[in-house]
Amino acid sequence: MRTILICFSLLCCLNFTYAKKTHSISGTVKSRYKEAIPGVSIYITKLQKGTATDKYGKFNLDNIPNGEHLLEISFIGYKTLIKKITINHTDLDVSILMDEEIEKLDEVVVSGDAERSTKLKSAITVEVVNSEFIDKNRGGSLMQSLNKIGGISSIEIGSGQSKPVIRGLGFNRVLVAEKGLKHEGQQWGADHGLEIDQFDVQNIEVLKGPSSLGFGSDAMGGVIHIKRNYFPAKNSLHGEASTSYMTNNHSLSGSVQFEKRTNHFLVGARATGIKYGDYRVPTDHVNVYDFVVPLHKNHLRNTAGQEYNFHFHTGYLGENFHSVFYISNYNAKSGFFANAHGLEPRKVDNEAYDASNSDIDKPLQEVNHLKVTNETTLKLGEHELQLLLGYQKNIRKEKGDYVNHGYMPPQYPKELDIPSDLERKFDKDFYAIKLSDKFKAKHHQLEFGLDANLQKNNIGGWGFIIPNFTQYNIGAFALDSYTLNKNLKLKAGLRYDYGHIDIEEYTDWFTSPTEGNNRGNLTRVESLKKGYHNVSGSVGLVYTKDAWTLKTNVGNSFRMPIAKELAANGVNYHYFRYERGNRDLSPERSFQWDVTAEWENNIWLIEFSPFANYFPNYIYLNPTSEFDNLYGAGNQIFNYTQSKVFRYGGELHLHKTLFDHLDLTSISEYVKSRQLSGEKKDYGLPFSPPFSTNLSAKYNFNSFNCFKKSYFSVDFRYTAKQTDIVPPEKVTDSYQLINLGMGTNLRFGRYKAQVNLQVKNLFDTKYYNHTNFYRLIDLPEQGRNFLASVKFTF
Template sequence: MSITALAQQSTIHGTVVDANEKPLTHVLVMVADNNLHLYSDSLGHFHFNVAGGATYKMSFSRLGFKPLERVLTVKSAEEHVHVQMKIANNQLSEVQVKDRFADERKQTESMNVEVVSADFIQRNLGGSLMGTLSRLPGIKTIGIGSGQSKPLIRGLGFNRVVVTDKGIKHEGQQWGADHGLELDQFAAGEVELIKGAASFVYGSDAIGGVIDVKPALPPAANATGGFVDLIGKSNNNLLGTSVNVFSRKSNWFFDSRFTYQNYGDYRVPTDTVQVYNYPVTLNNNFLRNTAGRETGLHLNTGYISKNSRSVFYISNVYANSGFFANAHGLEPRRVNTEQYDQSNRDIMLPSQQVNHFKVINRSQLAIGKHLLQADLGYQHNFRQEFSQYVNHGYMPPDYPASMTIPVDLEREFNKKVYSLNLRDKLTLNNHEVTIGFNGEHQDNGISGWGFLVPAFNQTTAGIFAYDKFKLSDKVLLHAALRYDHGKLNTFRYTDWFPTEGENLVRADNLKRNFNSLVWSLGVNYTPNNPFSLKANVGKSFRMPIAKELSANGVNYHYFSYERGNPNLNPEQSYQADLTLAWSTARWNVQLSPFYNYFPNYIYLNPTADLDYLYGAGNQVFNYQESRVSRYGGELQVRYNIASALSVEVLGEYLYAEQLSGDKAGYTLPFSPPPSALFNLTYQPAKAGILISPYLSVDYRITAKQNNIVPPERETPGYHVWNIQAGAKLRAGSRLLNFSLQVQNVLNTRYLNHTSFYRLISLPEAGRNIILSVKVPFGRSNSQ
């Protein structure tokens, strides 16, 4: 006989709800032992049949809710189960969104372009924006103390480099080596650098390159907040802050910023400086009277919609700083060192004050295939240089009481600039055509008991057409043509004191008109492999400035007498640029050679004449023209050893030679020597509580510079170590950004060939520890 026993069948009924007892649909219910699975219905109900008297392990899961398990022993024919699930609050790891704007910008321009982000500026903060950018190959600065500097691109600077701020050409007193740029680096959102001539778009003065300073992006919609930047530097005891406050509804926004920096005299790694063979001792290595104060006020406001925007940018930047007391004027021996050394933070004579006020409106409108843009700008640059009155040459021994000019006002420059840029970018099939107009008018007044450059006004206007033609997915062609007209008027200046019985005329009325036609051709080749190529050839120009035409006075900073040449022609330049790039997952290599030829380079030529009318036998320098050949290049190599570890080499080389004139065979002033920067960076995604930490070490080797032009001196080579470190730290829902730099780690004594103070063999600043913190606040810190 066989006996079959059938187990009793039971049914499990259940309901799944959320924390508020609302039914949950589509919850996956699984019974592990029986391999059963089903989903809850629209009312949260489910049911299935099982054998009675057994124990079952049940699991419940649904996206957005915490998984749940239940163990149930079936004791009756029907079992009822009530399940409540809780919402899962999962915190995702940090997500980084990166755009390819910088890469695409490089790929679509035939010029050598570098795009510098705000993060780069934060990580490499220098004494000024130009000092911060000098880490890049091909970019150097003419340092003026600890707080100011002027840019050099491939050895060209002053009025051969255009600096634009929010689309408008920044106009200060850029012709002077001791005149820094009145730009607040905390207010820069991004900086684009063009190495090489770019006159076909930017007009006169872009013969050496362009530094385009762009504003921060408008705040995100419905955001209110800001940032507080704090900075401190050990070398000159700098303390500073920059406070940013922004708000935006859907279309209207404002973005404001206040910056203040206060610094003392800076230190150099030497206790004695030779000022034209006169030894000057330094008190505790401080350069007396190099302290300064800087403030910046900024307000950006405007309207943004899908197809249009109009933004006003208002800024006022003010700086008050001292000149190294022992290197100004003709009597460095007369400096009262005891009085200067009482404090390292006071600003005494000689000193300078500069105020730069700026109003810019940028408007854009997209209509069909047209993108219309208009930039309107007004600038007022007011600069004063103060010094104790000392009679030179035939100047009276005592300052006359009848003079209306203050006794300590050596020079004053008062410049007002009105600018207009118009552009229409048209996209038509494979063509992207830009047609534009640039116009500018300057009124330049002078005052002070010293004279170097006369008052003048200047008007320039230019039109251009620039076409980018997409020949294929791999080849992009460029062609540009531009015509410019300029007019410069300088005004008569007569000495306020007699020389041998008469007041001499230092500068007479002068009217000059200039015309120029320039062009550019380029190609981008980007195949579907690691290799890419860019090439560009073209012609550029530069109008001679008032100083080159009509200067006639002592430059006390250089102990020289400078004399202009009213017959100078517009400077012409022919250039060829090539960029070869190779990029893989681990390697990134870029080589950028260039060649540059000037038929009539304008330069300041030292002569055998000496001046005794206005100085103490200073050498006379005349502006002349010469044929010049220049070539060189930059090399950038980056290798990713691992995901968080990389090495980089940045190298640069420049050779310049005058081919005609009195200095044939010599180089050009401020020609930087070859140099290379070796970098090792460790940057993991996270390290404990630190987010995106980094540790970076720079080792810069600079060769000696023996290729000079008098009165320059040969500069020995040197090597310097720098360290950068930083991280983000979460404080609640916000990220604090910390960065630390140690510049000149070993306190190395070295001379910078492009420094303003190189003529007196003044070494660069000693060890400098820089700490900066960026603290966000508000409902949203997204910009």
């Protein structure tokens, strides 16, 4: 640790002067009508230098070294340009013409060449979306806003909570990263959502497939990487104010942000607030395990919630050195559906809950997630050194009235030093560090890195599911992109991981009968210390020529068992089941083959992305014929076990532009799983998404006065019947949905207002999402929902 601190201090204190002759770039930016455009951002990503045009459309950038550079020229309402320029021992003057923007290819786009460049960095399938895509497809959570991407779905836990699923894999097989570091909460729980403020998202890269090389354990199914893709121009001030409203649960949200940059210093902040009520479903009753539960005015009792987030960042941005600190705090409180939580859904006071649709009553969850990170980059010639440091504090409390089961006392003991309404508490401290070096060596683009993390988890409350544990992971990796010729690149990587988990013994706070007619506090979990190691690797090819892009990749990935899989021993109050861990589980490994074939011209885009992968020891929760009447209140016992699993599937993306204004898009996805061994041999995997296709037609209107980028869209989504189930799962019927969208940008000089309207589930269709948590109790998805959002920027 002392060595790490010394290295970081040297990075932060080092002043590096690059002794190469430099020159200036100046020029003028005009519209196609030869009108000067003030306020245009001119940015050189490689140098992290930028400026803005003055009121005459003129700009100047000093201290630019000799060689080739890419200028990114962007302004609201105009197409972003990527212009290649060459400095050859002299100053350069350029003239730039910008076209007004008419959007193409939906909003799964960053900016032309920049988005394409991001996709070509990896041999696996990559999708890139920006904040505009999220604004136009906003849902109750970040993952609900990303569901339109092929191969991406979510496990829904209510109106404000969801978990990512990539090609049928979720939980600890999909890693969420923010600015290069793993986001670590309590993602092992089926009812634990992401602690992410979607208003603060600039850019997201979705990596479909094994990504352990760059991110380590938990990335075997893919990565949702939330990134910052630009810094503001020098001597600029930027701000935005956003608000949105949803009719289904009367969700009202607001977010304000500002960012100020001088020549080298940066400071910014954001505050977000969200409040919503019980959400509505298109049915007047649900069946909770053969018990009929009537719903008052079709609302789900106690699914209201609130969320308050704060973000702050500041740092230094130099030509060859930058260091930025980010601080955020996410705080949320939301209710659990009152009739589907606890051990006895019949004992619910419906009238009390039905008195208000906005109150947050018990059972409920309270989550606070503090995150402090630092990103420091130093450029030394051809080398780019980066150090990422992070600390996260996640506190999650589940509250509900005391319910005894097994040998727990019928009345809550007054002398017990635990609040009587605290079912469970999870308190996690997470420390992370990542150090990498990127550089070029002839035809090689190389990256070497080290990363490590440590997490300490403490539990509380009168309920029990997992014990206290401490875990650390260390990894080293090497990545290479070798240019074989101008059209073909070889991508390869190698990684070594070591992980260790230390699980503490857990003893009941209440007594139970023991041998000899005595009573005592039974040990539910014995202490356990285990270490795991693995070598992962991948090799792939990327071929580009004219309209074609072809990618293929073969690789393996690794995931060490988590504490819940090793040592769970308690009732899951959300699933009405008793879960038992398996301390003999081996590390999970996956071998995968990915292919991407893309052809694109000005009218067509055709992209096909098949995959196949094999798990020799997939970890899953297997239902047994046993019932626990002593500690599980008679609930069925589920044991963690392992089996061989083979999976295959893919996505097909078709897009055509007609008459320069009409975009037609089709995105289809398919996943098939099969267990090859174990008690569930020849079955699939639970929560596997069925085949689905989304057909979209979007008309882009010409700009008129202050109205820019106006559009109207119709989406038709077909989802097939899911019969490939694992008992006790039930078959999910097929369904069809129609969604509408429309919006425009209003521009007044340098000020802009982005307005978006949506109608989701236009015909109030009653349907079941096979990846939804509540599907197990026959609870349908949300009914018709009108959404309106406005974002002001300046």
